[in-house]
Amino acid sequence: MITGKNYIGNQLIAEGNKTYKTFNPQLNIENTTVFTEATLNEIDQAVQLASKAFKTYRDISGQKKAEFLNAIADEIEALGDELIETYRSESGLPEGRAKGERGRTIGQLRAFAAHISEGSWVEASIDKAQPERQPLPKVDLRKMLIPLGPIVVFGASNFPLAFSTAGGDTVAALAAGCPVIVKSHPMHAGTGELVASAVVKAAQKTEMPNGVFSNINSSGIEVGQQLVKHPQIKGVGFTGSIRGGRALFDIAAQRKEPIPVFAEMGSINPVVLLPEALKEKGKDWAKTYAGSITLGSGQFCTNPGLIIGLKGEDLDVFTSELAEEISKIKPTCMLHPNISNAYQSNKAKVLQQPELNVLAEYGDEVQSNFAQQVVLKVKGSTFLENKTLHQEVFGPFSIIVECEDDEELEDILNQLEGQLTGTIIGNNTDITSNKKIVSALQNRVGRIIFNGVPTGVEVCPSMQHGGPYPASTDSRFTAVGVDSIKRWVRPFTFQNWPNSILPDALKNENPLEILRLVDNVKTRVKL
């Protein structure tokens, strides 16, 4: 069923001659399907189709678009075991994770379907005319959110389903009314093609215009660059490394018409251990964090890579417990030899730095592509001086920073780059007596957690996934949850527009029965 070809709109095409295969990291062998990288001509065809599709897709009702998204969910479910097996063969991840991620992907599709079917998300706003107003009459103004145009989505290596082909970025853009061209991630091109086939089937069944979705194969960086440079592309979604995300951001910013790039990049997700909680429950937290650091081989963007506490006996207890617990955990398989090799070399780079104390390093021999976890300890002053220690090491890796005092701790927080999350381990006394620390942490992150772990990103309206640079390129948006639709839309105002040809969301009679702002009051009334 997997052909190795590109979906250019609804058609499977492979005109090119550059090919590649995916890799099974558990078996340490290449998979058999040959994938053909898209040619410049195929890329252009996909964009032209998307532009044409946009002319009709943008005006299709929320109800109809919701049918499309639900149909994608149905078709993904219908792929059954083939999807799970392909996913596993291309990621080394266990069955439970594969099924969980499929569930999350389907859940996202259905949540967005419900969101756009209800319809209030367009933020309709109406200011009625006041023809008698002095000194000048007021015109009738009606505003709503409309889609930007064709969007390019880059599949993520570490979420072959939930942040890839029909993942968060794609569903948000399709829900907004934007056609999507996916630059499939080369590590899971087969999974990508299967999901793409589900999207295409759903598009055909629900009569969406050809070109509303394309899936483009590529093993290098050129195809993605071409897509971002294409003048008819109006936005970019990306999940991956800082280097990759920044490169796309730079290309987009240098275009004649710059376009928004929402890139969710790296993060070391600082955890602050406050003294009272550390005294009370240090051992429990150590156990919990041993699990969080190694969860999914540490291949989560919310992995806790930095734990900060005040010097003293309680921190020592935490530290030795964490070391003991984490040493017991059996290493697991990483996504790909490239990921595993990058983990090895990034880890080695940090381990070469001066004044480190290696607390735990899984020493037994492991299978190829399995990740040996490491936990280090450094002094606050060492950490402050050495920016290498501030960089993400993608994998089961964490640094404990031992601070001399509150001021050093606050200083460290202020010096950190932007982060997706920050965590405070504390009790009520801790919180009230460490306001400056909490405030400093809040200023560097997009989500702050109290007595928990940063791993585990709930998909719901109140989730913020994105933070100050370089956690993401634009902290004003989220990559998770229904609000992520806001990345792909712009406000648009109709002035004195005849009611009969206004979009339904703005018509006097409010046929969609949505919540609107009418003369500055939120209401569902008809006018």
Place this chain on the structure above:
Amino acid sequence: MITGKNYIGNQLIAEGNKTYKTFNPQLNIENTTVFTEATLNEIDQAVQLASKAFKTYRDISGQKKAEFLNAIADEIEALGDELIETYRSESGLPEGRAKGERGRTIGQLRAFAAHISEGSWVEASIDKAQPERQPLPKVDLRKMLIPLGPIVVFGASNFPLAFSTAGGDTVAALAAGCPVIVKSHPMHAGTGELVASAVVKAAQKTEMPNGVFSNINSSGIEVGQQLVKHPQIKGVGFTGSIRGGRALFDIAAQRKEPIPVFAEMGSINPVVLLPEALKEKGKDWAKTYAGSITLGSGQFCTNPGLIIGLKGEDLDVFTSELAEEISKIKPTCMLHPNISNAYQSNKAKVLQQPELNVLAEYGDEVQSNFAQQVVLKVKGSTFLENKTLHQEVFGPFSIIVECEDDEELEDILNQLEGQLTGTIIGNNTDITSNKKIVSALQNRVGRIIFNGVPTGVEVCPSMQHGGPYPASTDSRFTAVGVDSIKRWVRPFTFQNWPNSILPDALKNENPLEILRLVDNVKTRVKL
């Protein structure tokens, strides 16, 4: 009362030795006050103060911030005639315009005060914990908008009050909780200093932290560049030329930590004349447009610089009527010799292009700095081929494009750069039989007007002022109306956070009585 110094926080300082004066374009002489450009050290001081002020200002309640904004409005009113006279001496604009713009500025301040005092703008969202959920418990998540940090605002040449020192960008940022450093526009430095004194007085009276506002003098581009490059600046607001806005956008994009730049730049605001309306009311519209093109010497970003219609007798009638009407209008004074000279040279550049038909050109001699209006006519094919004709000529200038047929008209709309506004002149028959044209226009603009003129930008929630590039650098935001606050904020999530230390907007008891999304339902209830 005008000292020529910079406000670095609450203090008037002038350490530098680079000075300049403003210019009275009506009298064609320099004004007398000597302004001192800020030094690198002063710029850094202003940013350091702003960063420090941010630590407290961000957490000040909406009520308190509203008092500050209302106090600014009061203090601007209290400046009385000195402000109006200074404004006029630095802009050449008439008294009615000066007072009108002051009223608008004060109105904006009070509108934002009401907006943040009510408080629902923070988009509070609560997803309650579900500890019993299977297979995994759901954590408590609460999200709201929080401020980005210190913002730099560039004053606009053409709105010395409403888009400058305490204008739209500044009030939106202050309302959001961001300290503001204004890069004062050199053409109206005196007006800027007066307004800055009002802001500083208001800040002191309402006990805002020193550094919440600074006003920086500069006559060149270096000071602005330094401000945008400063690592502690987190966003930029700009109104002005494409060249100026793009230069700042590029600097911001190339920073180690890129920051958002919201620049509202050029626009030629296409107007489409549909055939039936042209037949019915062509002469009336010609009269109306003669007024709109010359309003305020054409120095509005929504000035109609492009009028497009189908070849034929009705267009000829419109054209000759417009020519006749516009020739009768007496030229008025432009803002500054630099603006007037730029108008002359941009106009001359267009007039050198081949295949133009000059319909009307005010020929009588005028005072220095007064703008002689021009209206040209070209064929659709000429316009399509010559991109020079697509560029804004800032001043009382407009091009009429005569199209062979609907297809050429649609083609022209598709080829246009992004615009702030687009206008359709039509009746109901026109509208229903020209859907593709309306749709093409909609795709290039931020606001579409039916049977009206683009000049006149109402300040209200349903206004969108901003459009696809280069109308603005990010079409996802507006520069006018209370929604412009969204440029300066980011969503932030608290996970499992103790109720007692949550911000009021997210507390169980909803002490602010704001509208919140609770488990996906909009409500003002307490939990």
